[in-house]
Amino acid sequence: MTVTIRDIAKYAQVSVTTVSRVLNNRYDVKDATRAKVTKAIEDLGYSPNIVARGLVLQRSHVLGFIVPDITNQSFPELARGIVQRARGLGYSVMFYDTDHDRRVEKEAIKLLRSKQVDGIIVSFNESNTEELERLKQENFPIVQIYRKSSHSVVPTIALDNVSSAYAATKYLISLGHKRIGHISTGTDVQSGAERLEGYRKALEEAGILFVPELVQTGINTAESGRECMMNLLKLAKLPTSVFACHDIMAAGAYDAILSQGLRIPEDISVIGHDNIQISELLHPKLTTMDTFKYQLGEKGVDLLVEQIEGKDLPRMEIECNTDLVVRESVARIV
Amino acid sequence: MTVTIRDIAKYAQVSVTTVSRVLNNRYDVKDATRAKVTKAIEDLGYSPNIVARGLVLQRSHVLGFIVPDITNQSFPELARGIVQRARGLGYSVMFYDTDHDRRVEKEAIKLLRSKQVDGIIVSFNESNTEELERLKQENFPIVQIYRKSSHSVVPTIALDNVSSAYAATKYLISLGHKRIGHISTGTDVQSGAERLEGYRKALEEAGILFVPELVQTGINTAESGRECMMNLLKLAKLPTSVFACHDIMAAGAYDAILSQGLRIPEDISVIGHDNIQISELLHPKLTTMDTFKYQLGEKGVDLLVEQIEGKDLPRMEIECNTDLVVRESVARIV
DNA sequence: TTGTACGCGTTATCAC
DNA sequence: GTGATAACGCGTACAA
Numbered sequence: 225m226t227v228t229i230r231d232i233a234k235y236a237q238v239s240v241t242t243v244s245r246v247l248n249n250r251y252d253v254k255d256a257t258r259a260k261v262t263k264a265i266e267d268l269g270y271s272p273n274i275v276a277r278g279l280v281l282q283r284s285h286v287l288g289f290i291v292p293d294i295t296n297q298s299f300p301e302l303a304r305g306i307v308q309r310a311r312g313l314g315y316s317v318m319f320y321d322t323d324h325d326r327r328v329e330k331e332a333i334k335l336l337r338s339k340q341v342d343g344i345i346v347s348f349n350e351s352n353t354e355e356l357e358r359l360k361q362e363n364f365p366i367v368q369i370y371r372k373s374s375h376s377v378v379p380t381i382a383l384d385n386v387s388s389a390y391a392a393t394k395y396l397i398s399l400g401h402k403r404i405g406h407i408s409t410g411t412d413v414q415s416g417a418e419r420l421e422g423y424r425k426a427l428e429e430a431g432i433l434f435v436p437e438l439v440q441t442g443i444n445t446a447e448s449g450r451e452c453m454m455n456l457l458k459l460a461k462l463p464t465s466v467f468a469c470h471d472i473m474a475a476g477a478y479d480a481i482l483s484q485g486l487r488i489p490e491d492i493s494v495i496g497h498d499n500i501q502i503s504e505l506l507h508p509k510l511t512t513m514d515t516f517k518y519q520l521g522e523k524g525v526d527l528l529v530e531q532i533e534g535k536d537l538p539r540m541e542i543e544c545n546t547d548l549v550v551r552e553s554v555a556r557i558v
Numbered sequence: 559m560t561v562t563i564r565d566i567a568k569y570a571q572v573s574v575t576t577v578s579r580v581l582n583n584r585y586d587v588k589d590a591t592r593a594k595v596t597k598a599i600e601d602l603g604y605s606p607n608i609v610a611r612g613l614v615l616q617r618s619h620v621l622g623f624i625v626p627d628i629t630n631q632s633f634p635e636l637a638r639g640i641v642q643r644a645r646g647l648g649y650s651v652m653f654y655d656t657d658h659d660r661r662v663e664k665e666a667i668k669l670l671r672s673k674q675v676d677g678i679i680v681s682f683n684e685s686n687t688e689e690l691e692r693l694k695q696e697n698f699p700i701v702q703i704y705r706k707s708s709h710s711v712v713p714t715i716a717l718d719n720v721s722s723a724y725a726a727t728k729y730l731i732s733l734g735h736k737r738i739g740h741i742s743t744g745t746d747v748q749s750g751a752e753r754l755e756g757y758r759k760a761l762e763e764a765g766i767l768f769v770p771e772l773v774q775t776g777i778n779t780a781e782s783g784r785e786c787m788m789n790l791l792k793l794a795k796l797p798t799s800v801f802a803c804h805d806i807m808a809a810g811a812y813d814a815i816l817s818q819g820l821r822i823p824e825d826i827s828v829i830g831h832d833n834i835q836i837s838e839l840l841h842p843k844l845t846t847m848d849t850f851k852y853q854l855g856e857k858g859v860d861l862l863v864e865q866i867e868g869k870d871l872p873r874m875e876i877e878c879n880t881d882l883v884v885r886e887s888v889a890r891i892v
Numbered sequence: 893t894t895g896t897a898c899g900c901g902t903t904a905t906c907a908c
Numbered sequence: 909g910t911g912a913t914a915a916c917g918c919g920t921a922c923a924a
Binding site: 293 | 560605606607608609610612613618620627628629630631633634635637638641642645650651652653654655657668669670671672673674780806809810812813816817835836838839840841
């Protein structure tokens, strides 16, 4: 049925070794034989069985990628960075969506290992740390993306959330804003805590008093962002601008503001975070912090492959900067 | 290094056959021996090598999934449907992003086959038909999603675009609209052609004259949607509503309309198509046609697995309906 | 420069 | 019930 290396060996009247050699571009094979083999491969329509090769080489050239929810808006670009970089380095990637379920995540890891992936990238910050550290102790190549873990042994690609939120807030301040609201995911979420910290740091540095009621806490959905913004709009003295810690929440904030008949940015400025695709589709276009998700994915693969191919000691943590993307949702205070 | 079936056979003092038997839950093994083996597996922390198993079983339980661009907004839900259904059926999925490059697509197919996937799902409508038909002739399990191909031999999951566009247009007509613009991707794109046809059909049926200048053709981006809408807004007599053949283009249309100081839906109603995530984040929320992408993915996997496990003759084409999602962007003409 | 034989980890066949 | 042993398709010592 399937044509194997042995078939083409027979057809080309050489040994399997020779076939294997031309397949892997070895030098020590005469041009004539190489031609014979190449022709046989052509004639028989041979396609190498990479799985069998992996079995003997103990390397599958497949990477595992686990996310809690593909539907998360940061996912597509991140995934693209991962998949394309992997392809460039000769790896395929196998996908798992855990639906935020830790048991599924554990199962996915197990399955991925059974499928002999060479390493695993786990993204987003909900996953089971113990699980990952156990893997790392077994010396299994692994990378986590988006979670910083100062005393962890697991190689990590993370965002410098504090600096990023600091920059966003500072941008508002530089345009004259003093009464700045913050829509947060709260201190229970790592990125939420860090972005809140950056927000406070910027205020403090500018000598602006931190007002607790200007910080509204919700979850990372548009509806929650809308509610947070509604609360802000109920304040006796409105903020002149709002920093939402995720673009999705900023979109919800838009809805709240616009449905109250207020204008963006004339009445209230809004700045988001993440620069996901929708930020450019909102009207007015959302000013936000770009997180370079594609590059994050690339770096994740690099970090993983460093471990797999184990040249030198793998780096433990790569912290990535973000960048302000000025669009239309922030105005100067006159 | 890695612990194999042989190690646990030795440890449990049985043969590898017996180990394999308990691993696969065969009946013909005494409880006592089963216990011994189970304990050995536990003690040694054994994890089966599914790849080796696949080698002898000639089945990898891995599906290939090829898309031209993960970043396409329809992707996440589709992918989720695929990945989760696959998991439910005991399959993993391997991903490829071709970046709209047919050579990469061809290469991806080759690679996926080399990696011994049991079948391939190709999505979106740009791919090389010959390539797919060749695969099908070799009896290789394959499914294409989103392209209808009446005389093709390749099993297909498609949308009934004509009916869908017909329903969208008819909805506008039912609310009193007579001058209805259409933002299209043109007749060169299959979905574009079909949706245009549905639009025309609805007009015709209602006795509304088809006005060529009310149809603006562009590509599936917000910017192009904006340009199309701008052209519509230059018309001496404005349309009272617009049907955009993709939500992304509808988002661009929003931008054009709002930046001209017009209101949605009071001045112009907008209806989109696809019901991607952003449609709910726009303000006002976009009325659109839901395409059930998650289910499309599920059905794609089902159709593929039917071929792989070859129970009966596989179905050749599954056409999926869409559904109107009424939100806030369409008003009744008074 | 080329060929033989073994092993990668598993399952299936056929004995016992 | 259980155990040898031959595949599955490939790479690679080692020999020639």
